Amino acid sequence: MVTRGFTGRRPDKPVAERLPPGQYLTDDFPVLQLGPTPRIDLARWRFVLREGAKPLKSWSWQEFDALPRTRWTGDIHCVTKWSKFDTAWEGVSVDDLLAAAGLEAAPTAYLLAEGFDDYTTNVPVADLTGGRGMVATRYAGETIPPDHGGPARLLVPHLYFWKSAKWVKGLRFTAKDEAGFWELRGYHMYGDPWREQRFSDD
Amino acid sequence: MANVWQEATIVGIAPETPRVKRFRLALGRPMPFRAGQHVDVRLTAPDGYRAQRSYSIASPPADPTTIDLMIERLDDGEVSGFFDAVAQVGDAIELRGPIGAFAWEPAMGGPLLLVAGGSGVVPLLSMLRHRAGATPDVPALLLYSARTAADVVARDELLARAAAEPAFSLDLVLTREPSGRRLDAARIAEALARLGDPAHAFVCGSNRFAGAAADLLVDAGIPAARIRTERFGE
Ligand SMILES: Cc1cc2nc3c(=O)[nH]c(=O)nc-3n(C[C@H](O)[C@H](O)[C@H](O)COP(=O)(O)OP(=O)(O)OC[C@H]3O[C@@H](n4cnc5c(N)ncnc54)[C@H](O)[C@@H]3O)c2cc1C
Numbered sequence: 001m002v003t004r005g006f007t008g009r010r011p012d013k014p015v016a017e018r019l020p021p022g023q024y025l026t027d028d029f030p031v032l033q034l035g036p037t038p039r040i041d042l043a044r045w046r047f048v049l050r051e052g053a054k055p056l057k058s059w060s061w062q063e064f065d066a067l068p069r070t071r072w073t074g075d076i077h078c079v080t081k082w083s084k085f086d087t088a089w090e091g092v093s094v095d096d097l098l099a100a101a102g103l104e105a106a107p108t109a110y111l112l113a114e115g116f117d118d119y120t121t122n123v124p125v126a127d128l129t130g131g132r133g134m135v136a137t138r139y140a141g142e143t144i145p146p147d148h149g150g151p152a153r154l155l156v157p158h159l160y161f162w163k164s165a166k167w168v169k170g171l172r173f174t175a176k177d178e179a180g181f182w183e184l185r186g187y188h189m190y191g192d193p194w195r196e197q198r199f200s201d202d
Numbered sequence: 203m204a205n206v207w208q209e210a211t212i213v214g215i216a217p218e219t220p221r222v223k224r225f226r227l228a229l230g231r232p233m234p235f236r237a238g239q240h241v242d243v244r245l246t247a248p249d250g251y252r253a254q255r256s257y258s259i260a261s262p263p264a265d266p267t268t269i270d271l272m273i274e275r276l277d278d279g280e281v282s283g284f285f286d287a288v289a290q291v292g293d294a295i296e297l298r299g300p301i302g303a304f305a306w307e308p309a310m311g312g313p314l315l316l317v318a319g320g321s322g323v324v325p326l327l328s329m330l331r332h333r334a335g336a337t338p339d340v341p342a343l344l345l346y347s348a349r350t351a352a353d354v355v356a357r358d359e360l361l362a363r364a365a366a367e368p369a370f371s372l373d374l375v376l377t378r379e380p381s382g383r384r385l386d387a388a389r390i391a392e393a394l395a396r397l398g399d400p401a402h403a404f405v406c407g408s409n410r411f412a413g414a415a416a417d418l419l420v421d422a423g424i425p426a427a428r429i430r431t432e433r434f435g436e
Contacts, residue, residue, distance in 0.1 A: 001209060001296055003245040005288040008253050009280045022244075022254045024280070031409050034303065035429045036416035081254055117426065147413055185303050186205075199205035199301075 015085075018075055020193035023083040029148060030082050034181070037146045038116045038167055045151060047135065048170035049101050051108065057101035058170075061151065067092045067100055070134050077193040078161040089155050091136035094128040094171075108173040112180055113154045113165035121165050121180035122189065123156055125173070132158065135168060160191040160198070207244065207298045208233075212291050213268070218355045222274045222321060223286060224260070232266040233299060235259060237306050237328040238404065238432070241271070241299030245284060255281040256301070258325035258406075258432070260356075262332040272355060274321040304432040306402060308333070312340035315393065315400035315424075317385075317415045319347045319407025322434060323355050326406060330363065330370070339369055343397040347375040347385045347411065371396055385415060390422050400424060406432040 010016065015025055048058040059067070070093040077083045098106060106125040114120050127133060136144065136155040144150030149166030156163045162182050183189050188197040196202055214226035233241075240258040261270040275286040289295070306314065306329045314333065316326040323346055333340055348354045354374060364372035373393055375385050383389065394400070403424055405415045412431045419429050 001246060001294065002248050003284075003295055004293050006245040006247050006253075006284050008245065008247045008251045009278075010251055022252065024253065030435060031413065031433055033431060033433075035431055036420045036426045037413065038426060039420075080256060182303070186301070199298075201205045 018085060019083055020077055021196045022198075023077055023081055023193065026082040026084055028082075029084060030078065030080070031147050032078055032080055032162065033117075033147075033166060034119065035117065040116055040146070040151060040167060042151060046169065047152065049097065050170060050172045052172070052174065056103070056107070056173075059100075064092065064135075064152070065137065068096045070096065070131070072134065072155065072157065074157055076157050076161050076164075079187070079191070079198050083193075087157075088140050089134070089136040089157075090138035090141075091134040091152070091155065093131060093134045094125075095131065097135065097171075098129070106173060108175050110174045110177045112172045112174055112178055113163075113168050114170050114172055115165045116167040116169045119165055119167075119181050121154075121163050122174075122178055122183055123154075123159070123163055124177065124190075127156055127159065132156065158192070160188075160193050162187065163191050205298060207296045209294050210269075210297050212289055212293045212295065215289065215291055218272055219353050221353070222272050222355050225271045225273060225285065225289065227269050227271065227295075227297070229267050229269065229297075233269070234266045235263050235269075235300030237263055237332040238304045238325040239300035239302045240304075240325065240432075241269070241297045242301060243271075243281065244296040244298075245281060246296070253280050258328070259300070260324045260327045262328055262335060264332070264335060272321065272324045272327075302432070304404065304406070304430050306332070306404065308336040308340070311337070311401055312342055313397050313400045314340060314342040315397055315403040315419075316342065316344045317346075317403065317405040317407075317419070318344065319385075319411030319415065320349075320353070321355065322405075322407030322411065322432070323348075324406075325432060326404060327356055327359075329404065330360075334363065334367060334370070338367060341369045341397055343371045343373060343393055345373045345375065345385070345389070345393050347377060347407070349378040350376055351379065385411075385418070387418055387421060390418050394422060401428065403429045404432075405429065406434070408435060409433045
């Protein structure tokens, strides 16, 4: 349906090609979260890998910070329609985390990322391994500001950014693909921006 | 279903403030929603180019076939500029919804602390209107920060509610009036003294406003789990 009188403000071709459908480019870094920014004490911070309820491995902040590091620079896409280009992150890849936990392979095919604010979101393990996801602890060369999920957030940049859980405190491997906070509230189980998978039946 | 686009017809346009207009939309299909939720609006140019933005619903859920949006004109705004300068009564636009977890229902009760910055009052208006119809005894307080008195959205309605509804109080924070104050810890403490311990706090506005206000509420001792935020952008 054409909207009468709407011409729009088209981005240039190079920008348009990098924008998934329905997204627009921003230079800012907007914030999307459910509530206040949690106050996290690094001295008490722990990151835990679990299979169901069973802990597999956990790290203090110092231990986590000493793990091998990975860098990634690229575009991120938020379901609230903004996209931001060339964002630079650094952290521990999920491959390196599994190795550091002594796991040859992930115990199941799905997981829920869990935040200190009790937020959860589901991601297939295959979308995190093979260099596709990390637990980021640096943004643009600095520690990640609390509003953007620091001290550590998940980074799965090829999915809508609600999958990149802020203030992440652990990954819980699950036997089935279990819906997280937004997925229980009508958002898509997978969330591929290029297929515009915003809501459950998209 | 939230994900299905539908056509809505603009049946009324009215100025709310110098920068905010109210758009009344008749929906092709009823859209039951919860107070505080938003819709996505999609505009399509003749060559197929599209822009999408989110807008909160200002009207209460009592009527799922006619909803009000309130859209603030931003300088160079692609979509808000279209609504301000081009949209007319009788035009059709596409939307889908309801969307979001920023929502209050009568069964959740109160006391209800609502904190708005600028056009962030829109989803809170839906909550206040719903509360007045469904559970007028639930205590509620709206702490609303706007630049000047002329920038207060739904000002007459809010003042009338504050006068007529014993369980509702209004606290306007006008930052650019001569006697202007900002939203600070003292202002929050005053609001809490009037309202009592809130069971739910809803904060909505720009990024910066919502972040700062939510931090002030945490500082005032409100458990984070009771605070919900909605951020409109920058
Ligand atoms: C859940 C949700 C609910 C919302 N509800 C409402 C609502 O009820 N009423 C309403 O008026 N808006 C609301 N918004 C904001 C709205 O979606 C648009 O972001 C806004 O209308 C700007 O779009 P635009 O196309 O006009 O501006 P754009 O063309 O995207 O931007 C124009 C200029 O304004 C800046 N800008 C973009 N957004 C904002 C902003 N929010 N504040 C200040 N500057 C900005 C841009 O950086 C740019 O410089 C909501 C947003 C969200 C995420």
